[in-house]
Amino acid sequence: xxxxxxxxxxxxxxxxxxxxxxxxxxxxxxxxxxxxxxxxxxxxxxxxxxxxxxxxxxxxxxxxxxxxxxxxxxxxxxxxxxxxxxxxxxxxxxxxxxxxxxxxxxxxxxxxxxxxxxxxxxxxxxxxxxxxxxxxxxxxxxxxxxxxxxxxxxxxxxxxxxxxxxxxxxxxxxxxxxxxxxxxxxxxxxxxxxxxxxxxxxxxxxxxxxxxxxxxxxxxxxxxxxxxxxxxxxxxxxxxxxxxxxxxxxxxxxxxxxxxxxxxxxxxxxxxxxxxxxxxxxxxxxxxxxxxxxxxxxxxxxxxxxxxxxxxxxxxxxxxxxxxxxxxxxxxxxxxxxxxxxxxxxxxxxxxxxxxxxxxxxxxxxxxxxxxxxxxxxxxxxxxxxxxxxxxxxxxxxxxxxxxxxxxxxxxxxxxxxxxxxxxxxxxxxxxxxxx
Amino acid sequence: xxxxxxxxxxxxxxxxxxxxxxxxxxxxxxxxxxxxxxxxxxxxxxxxxxxxxxxxxxxxxxxxxxxxxxxxxxxxxxxxxxxxxxxxxxxxxxxxxxxxxxxxxxxxxxxxxxxxxxxxxxxxxxxxxxxxxxxxxxxxxxxxxxxxxxxxxxxxxxxxxxxxxxxxxxxxxxxxxxxxxxxxxxxxxxxxxxxxxxxxxxxxxxxxxxxxxxxxxxxxxxxxxxxxxxxxxxxxxxxxxxxxxxxxxxxxxxxxxxxxxxxxxxxxxxxxxxxxxxxxxxxxxxxxxxxxxxxxxxxxxxxxxxxxxxxxxxxxxxxxxxxxxxxxxxxxxxxxxxxxxxxxxxxxxxxxxxxxxxxxxxxxxxxxxxxxxxxxxxxxxxxxxxx
Numbered sequence: 001x002x003x004x005x006x007x008x009x010x011x012x013x014x015x016x017x018x019x020x021x022x023x024x025x026x027x028x029x030x031x032x033x034x035x036x037x038x039x040x041x042x043x044x045x046x047x048x049x050x051x052x053x054x055x056x057x058x059x060x061x062x063x064x065x066x067x068x069x070x071x072x073x074x075x076x077x078x079x080x081x082x083x084x085x086x087x088x089x090x091x092x093x094x095x096x097x098x099x100x101x102x103x104x105x106x107x108x109x110x111x112x113x114x115x116x117x118x119x120x121x122x123x124x125x126x127x128x129x130x131x132x133x134x135x136x137x138x139x140x141x142x143x144x145x146x147x148x149x150x151x152x153x154x155x156x157x158x159x160x161x162x163x164x165x166x167x168x169x170x171x172x173x174x175x176x177x178x179x180x181x182x183x184x185x186x187x188x189x190x191x192x193x194x195x196x197x198x199x200x201x202x203x204x205x206x207x208x209x210x211x212x213x214x215x216x217x218x219x220x221x222x223x224x225x226x227x228x229x230x231x232x233x234x235x236x237x238x239x240x241x242x243x244x245x246x247x248x249x250x251x252x253x254x255x256x257x258x259x260x261x262x263x264x265x266x267x268x269x270x271x272x273x274x275x276x277x278x279x280x281x282x283x284x285x286x287x288x289x290x291x292x293x294x295x296x297x298x299x300x301x302x303x304x305x306x307x308x309x310x311x312x313x314x315x316x317x318x319x320x321x322x323x324x325x326x327x328x329x330x331x332x333x334x335x336x337x338x339x340x341x342x343x344x345x346x347x348x349x350x351x352x353x354x355x356x357x358x359x360x361x362x363x364x365x366x367x368x369x370x371x372x373x374x375x376x377x378x379x380x381x382x383x384x385x386x387x388x389x390x391x392x393x394x395x396x397x398x399x400x401x402x403x404x405x406x407x408x409x410x411x412x413x414x415x416x417x418x419x420x421x422x423x424x425x426x427x428x429x430x431x432x433x434x435x436x
Numbered sequence: 437x438x439x440x441x442x443x444x445x446x447x448x449x450x451x452x453x454x455x456x457x458x459x460x461x462x463x464x465x466x467x468x469x470x471x472x473x474x475x476x477x478x479x480x481x482x483x484x485x486x487x488x489x490x491x492x493x494x495x496x497x498x499x500x501x502x503x504x505x506x507x508x509x510x511x512x513x514x515x516x517x518x519x520x521x522x523x524x525x526x527x528x529x530x531x532x533x534x535x536x537x538x539x540x541x542x543x544x545x546x547x548x549x550x551x552x553x554x555x556x557x558x559x560x561x562x563x564x565x566x567x568x569x570x571x572x573x574x575x576x577x578x579x580x581x582x583x584x585x586x587x588x589x590x591x592x593x594x595x596x597x598x599x600x601x602x603x604x605x606x607x608x609x610x611x612x613x614x615x616x617x618x619x620x621x622x623x624x625x626x627x628x629x630x631x632x633x634x635x636x637x638x639x640x641x642x643x644x645x646x647x648x649x650x651x652x653x654x655x656x657x658x659x660x661x662x663x664x665x666x667x668x669x670x671x672x673x674x675x676x677x678x679x680x681x682x683x684x685x686x687x688x689x690x691x692x693x694x695x696x697x698x699x700x701x702x703x704x705x706x707x708x709x710x711x712x713x714x715x716x717x718x719x720x721x722x723x724x725x726x727x728x729x730x731x732x733x734x735x736x737x738x739x740x741x742x743x744x745x746x747x748x749x750x751x752x753x754x755x756x757x758x759x760x761x762x763x764x765x766x767x768x769x770x771x772x773x774x775x776x777x778x779x780x781x782x783x784x785x786x787x788x789x790x791x792x793x794x795x796x797x798x799x800x801x802x803x804x805x806x807x808x809x810x811x812x813x814x815x816x817x818x819x820x821x822x823x
Contacts, residue, residue, distance in 0.1 A: 050776040089779035107507030124721035187619030
């Protein structure tokens with residue numbers, strides 16, 4: 001409280017000489033309206049695995065988020081405020097996550113947490129963030145835990161949850177492979193469980209085997225040979241990228257050639273390709289094993305280089321001057337950062353933490369961005385994107401097999417999306433109206 | 437290498453030996469204040485002395501928690517649970533000479549017990565929950581201890597390693613009860629009104645959930661260390677040292693080696709159980725990924741770097757465990773590295789520091805200081821004798 005008062009006084013003293021940095025356009029002066037917000041900055045925090053087993057791929061997400069915030073800052077920021085993005089390593093260990101999120105909230109005094117990655121890791125901090133009334137936006141996980149308005153009013157999901165992904169995959173397989181014997185290859189947590197529950201709504205009669213792996217155990221021979229023995233000729237994988245690589249190599253060794261269908265999480269060709277090369281010690285050198293594999297998409301990725309969003313991300317990435325190539329993980333981070341900018345704009349010129357939450361609830365379902373479908377945000381729901389499409393990987397690119405499909409949890413129908421996906425605004429920065 | 441190391445233990449490095457590991461466990465061998473003949477203002481009675489230290493530490497802890505911000509309060513909770521477990525482990529390894537790579541798993545027993553007991557409509561009082569967690573972990577410790585008593589060195593390490601790898605898997609297997617991979621969230625017990633009152637009158641700071649948990653953790657730490665310190669200074673502690681240093685002599689004196697080893701393991705497991713219970717409160721989640729072998733190894737690192745067999749060493753080692761990576765990371769970031777580089781570098785530098793401590797202070801931080809003090813005292817005594 002004392003800090004806020006001091007900052008307000010400073011704002012009052014320095015208010016005469018600046019017009020607010022250009023981007024704002026509101027008639028009011030900028031104020032330090034809450035913790036983590038000053039006259040000219042907004043501080044946001046995040047946690048990711050930057051080291052350890054979960055780091056490959058996921059550690060690139062924050063560089064994407066940062067690149068887009070840099071781009072926005074260079075163009076005047078949000079309401080004249082520069083976004084400061086502080087992210088730290090939790091090595092995918094919940095004990096570390098709670099420690100660094102404590103630090104982000106209590107010492108760095110961030111305005112909000114965004115994009116926290118991982119189900120077990122983020123699960124350790126939702127209780128703390130909600131009890132401290134810190135907005136916890138756009139969790140990087142498709143678990144359904146984040147859509148719980150009663151218990152977690154400050155927490156919001158972002159990507160489509162694993163259950164609706166399972167439903168869309170299930171319906172596609174039931175319609176296009178009605179005679180297939182389906183095997184499920186699942187990660188032994190809610191990722192695999194929710195995905196399987198969705199798929200079973202359409203495939204109950206076709207499923208011949210369900211095999212689960214424990215993350216960390218790198219031997220999947222028992223699971224893959226059980227699928228082979230059950231005669232499954234189409235395998236649905238709800239698994240992370242390293243297990244896509246492991247399952248491909250194991251199947252190759254066992255001479256097992258079903259049609260593979262990996263959920264979005266496990267299908268990034270670039271990462272799986274590099275993992276394949278590493279696990280096979282060079283025997284398999286690229287992602288060619290993945291040619292013809294089916295998967296799903298909910299934001300445009302590198303497989304569509306002509307998509308205007310991907311071109312925007314390319315430009316943002318080059319301007320950021322960071323090392324490395326643009327990857328789908330960086331695109332994921334930029335897409336989240338884009339949504340975050342929309343949320344901050346909707347929250348108004350001098351938002352409080354509660355204003356930010358209200359903004360997502362009231363305006364979130366109207367935002368147009370890189371995602372193919374609208375968000376499901378409302379005062380009763382904190383669930384992210386409402387759908388995706390099915391595609392087939394082909395070399396560097398992919399081929400869309402369905403129109404964009406939208407649905408919801410439970411027995412909601414799967415429907416085609418009304419209307420076209422949005423294209424990015426000219427300057428690459430959203431312009432949302434404040435809610436109040 | 438320390439010049440104090442005896443030729444016997446130097447030549448037998450790496451080989452099985454019944455010689456006393458003089459240097460490595462130097463920290464545990466310091467006699468109590470009056471025995472060294474030094475001047476001391478502390479009472480001669482061990483229990484009284486420990487009680488006095490306990491009160492002083494409690495006052496110090498309150499001053500520390502009230503003069504620092506909430507962010508630091510939160511970090512103190514992490515130091516506390518590492519230190520409780522490390523205290524138990526240092527007793528086992530430093531005093532009794534047994535190694536355990538399975539203390540992370542024992543912490544999981546305490547943590548999951550606490551999570552399950554708190555996850556009901558009307559939870560039992562926190563003290564009762566903690567006691568049940570400690571009791572249950574002690575039972576597991578007794579079972580492991582019976583097996584461990586027959587094993588030595590690498591075999592014991594292997595057996596406890598299996599515990600560390602295997603036990604968290606139970607949470608995945610019984611995922612209906614134990615929450616599987618995403619774990620069980622732990623509801624924070626309500627903070628009583630008297631606590632809010634006391635904090636307000638004491639320092640004027642607003643009481644919060646974070647502060648309440650910090651005080652619970654510190655209270656658990658102090659009580660544990662008080663009990664462990666008494667145990668270490670008692671007949672029991674002397675017996676453990678005898679078992680560690682000279683098996684044959686100990687057995688000739690009528691000590692049942694196996695039974696005393698089991699007792700050491702049970703006491704150590706009880707501390708790990710309480711540490712797990714505190715971890716559950718501090719982290720607000722118990723998940724298998726939190727109790728991996730890395731946790732067990734961190735505890736071992738803490739006691740070795742602090743000084744085997746010393747509670748103060750275990751506390752210092754635990755504080756380093758929490759604060760050192762953070763300091764290194766912040767230093768890296770201030771050198772303009774990005775967060776990923778800073779995180780990677782911090783692990784490397786952390787490792788280098790550990791290696792340096794082992795090379796130049798093989799008795800650990802506390803052990804080395806004690807050795808230096810003893811050496812100085814001996815030199816002075818020798819000087820007096822000559823003069």
